[in-house]
Amino acid sequence: VSTAPKYVLEEQMEELEELAKSADLIVIDKIIQRVKQINPKYLLGEGKLRELIIKAMDMGATLLVFDQNLTPSQIRAITDMTELKVIDRSQLILDIFAKRAHTRDGKVQVELAQLRYMLPRLTGKGTAMSRLAGGIGGRGPGETKLEIDRRRIKERIHHLENELKKLTLARLQRKKRRKEFSIPIVSIIGYTNAGKSTLLNALTKSSVFVEDKMFATLDTSSRRLKFPEEKELIITDTVGFIRDLPEDLVAAFKATLEELEDASLLIHLVDISNPQFENHIEAVNKILKELELETKPVILVFNKIDKLSSFDTKQICSRYNAIGISALDKQTLIPLIEEIKNKLWQEATCTAPL
Ligand code: GDP
Incomplete structure (x- = not known):
C-alpha cells in the first residue's frame, strides 16, 4: 500500500x-x-x-x-x-x-x-x-x-x-581457539537471493572434494571440505544483504555477520542477472568497511551466468575482474575452486621472501 x-x-x-x-x-x-x-x-x-x-x-x-x-x-x-x-x-x-x-x-x-x-x-x-x-x-x-x-x-x-x-x-x-585450530574459513557473502546457499551446497557436492565423514557438517550453514591432497577448509553461508534495511535492524544484521571476523577469505557472490547488481556490490562493500573487514581477501564471483549470453558474461566478468559461475551447474565452479585454493595456499608461498 x-x-x-x-x-x-x-x-x-x-x-x-x-x-x-x-x-x-x-x-x-x-x-x-x-x-x-x-x-x-x-x-x-x-x-x-x-x-x-x-x-x-x-x-x-x-x-x-x-x-x-x-x-x-x-x-x-x-x-x-x-x-x-x-x-x-x-x-x-x-x-x-x-x-x-x-x-x-x-x-x-x-x-x-x-x-x-x-x-x-x-x-x-x-x-x-x-x-x-x-x-x-x-x-x-x-x-x-x-x-x-x-x-x-x-x-x-x-x-x-x-x-x-x-x-x-x-x-x-x-577467536583464540579458532587460531589454534587453523583450518581456514571461507565465508560466502552477498545479497539475499544471490545464490549463497545454492553455492554452498554445490561446492559440498562437488567431486573436487573428498568426503570427510567425521566432520561432514558443522551446522546447516557450514561445511568442512577436504581436497585429496589433505588440504581442508570450512565454508560458511551468511545472512544476506537487504536493500533499505530499517535502521533498527542494522545492529542485528551486523551481529549476524560478526562471524566474518574469523574468515580467511570472503566469496562476494553477486546475482549478475539482477539489474541492480552494481548497487548490490557497492552496498556490500560499504558494510564490509563499516565492519572493518575491507582488508580481508575477497573473490568477487558473479552467479547465474546461465541467464546471460556467454559474450555478456565474458565482458562483465572481465570489467569487474570477477569469476563467472552458475551455482546450478557444478562444471562452472572449477575456476572458483582453483581461485580459492590459490588465495588460501598459493599466494602465501608466492609472497614469501625468496
Ligand atoms: P541466497 O539467498 O543467497 O542463499 O540464495 P539461494 O541459494 O536461496 O538462491 C536464490 C534463488 O536463486 C533460488 O531460487 C536458486 O535456485 C536460484 N539460483 C541460485 N543460483 C542460480 C544460478 O546459477 N542460476 C539460476 N538461474 N538460478 C540460481
Missing part, C-alpha cells in the same frame, strides 16, 4: 517476495494497492482491507505481509479485523536474520531486536498479542509463544542485554 508510482511499487513487491522466500514462506498472491493518501488507521480504506482479508482467506493464506512498516496502532487495528497473522517488512527481515544467525552473539542480537520491535506492539492480553508473539512461526523469540506478555518480554530483554556483555569475553576466547 503506497502513494509511490506503480513501477516503484512493482519493484518493491518483487523484493518483498524474495524476502518472503528467504524466510521459507510460500507466496500465494501479491497485491499492490496504490492510494492517493495513506489511511492512518488501516493504511488503506477499511472496506478495501476487509476485501483483501476475505480474498486472502479464500485462497488459504495464513499470513499477511505488509511491505511498509506498520505502527503499533496500525498492526493492532488490522489484527483486530482478522484471524490471519499480520506482519510487516521489518518482522520478515528479523525472521530471516533469526534463521541465519549462527553465533551466540548473533542470535542474542536478533532476539533482542525482535523483542524490542514487539514490545510497543503488545497491548493487554488478547488474540492479537498472541498472534504477534511468535514471529512467522516457530522461529520467533525464545520458546515462549502464546503466554508471552510485556513483563516477561522486559525480563527477557534485560537478561539478553546482560548475556551480550558476557559474550564479548567468550568471543575473544573463541
Whole structure:
C-alpha cells in the first residue's frame, strides 16, 4: 500500500517476495494497492482491507505481509479485523536474520531486536498479542509463544542485554581457539537471493572434494571440505544483504555477520542477472568497511551466468575482474575452486621472501 508510482511499487513487491522466500514462506498472491493518501488507521480504506482479508482467506493464506512498516496502532487495528497473522517488512527481515544467525552473539542480537520491535506492539492480553508473539512461526523469540506478555518480554530483554556483555569475553576466547585450530574459513557473502546457499551446497557436492565423514557438517550453514591432497577448509553461508534495511535492524544484521571476523577469505557472490547488481556490490562493500573487514581477501564471483549470453558474461566478468559461475551447474565452479585454493595456499608461498 503506497502513494509511490506503480513501477516503484512493482519493484518493491518483487523484493518483498524474495524476502518472503528467504524466510521459507510460500507466496500465494501479491497485491499492490496504490492510494492517493495513506489511511492512518488501516493504511488503506477499511472496506478495501476487509476485501483483501476475505480474498486472502479464500485462497488459504495464513499470513499477511505488509511491505511498509506498520505502527503499533496500525498492526493492532488490522489484527483486530482478522484471524490471519499480520506482519510487516521489518518482522520478515528479523525472521530471516533469526534463521541465519549462527553465533551466540548473533542470535542474542536478533532476539533482542525482535523483542524490542514487539514490545510497543503488545497491548493487554488478547488474540492479537498472541498472534504477534511468535514471529512467522516457530522461529520467533525464545520458546515462549502464546503466554508471552510485556513483563516477561522486559525480563527477557534485560537478561539478553546482560548475556551480550558476557559474550564479548567468550568471543575473544573463541577467536583464540579458532587460531589454534587453523583450518581456514571461507565465508560466502552477498545479497539475499544471490545464490549463497545454492553455492554452498554445490561446492559440498562437488567431486573436487573428498568426503570427510567425521566432520561432514558443522551446522546447516557450514561445511568442512577436504581436497585429496589433505588440504581442508570450512565454508560458511551468511545472512544476506537487504536493500533499505530499517535502521533498527542494522545492529542485528551486523551481529549476524560478526562471524566474518574469523574468515580467511570472503566469496562476494553477486546475482549478475539482477539489474541492480552494481548497487548490490557497492552496498556490500560499504558494510564490509563499516565492519572493518575491507582488508580481508575477497573473490568477487558473479552467479547465474546461465541467464546471460556467454559474450555478456565474458565482458562483465572481465570489467569487474570477477569469476563467472552458475551455482546450478557444478562444471562452472572449477575456476572458483582453483581461485580459492590459490588465495588460501598459493599466494602465501608466492609472497614469501625468496
Ligand atoms: P541466497 O539467498 O543467497 O542463499 O540464495 P539461494 O541459494 O536461496 O538462491 C536464490 C534463488 O536463486 C533460488 O531460487 C536458486 O535456485 C536460484 N539460483 C541460485 N543460483 C542460480 C544460478 O546459477 N542460476 C539460476 N538461474 N538460478 C540460481
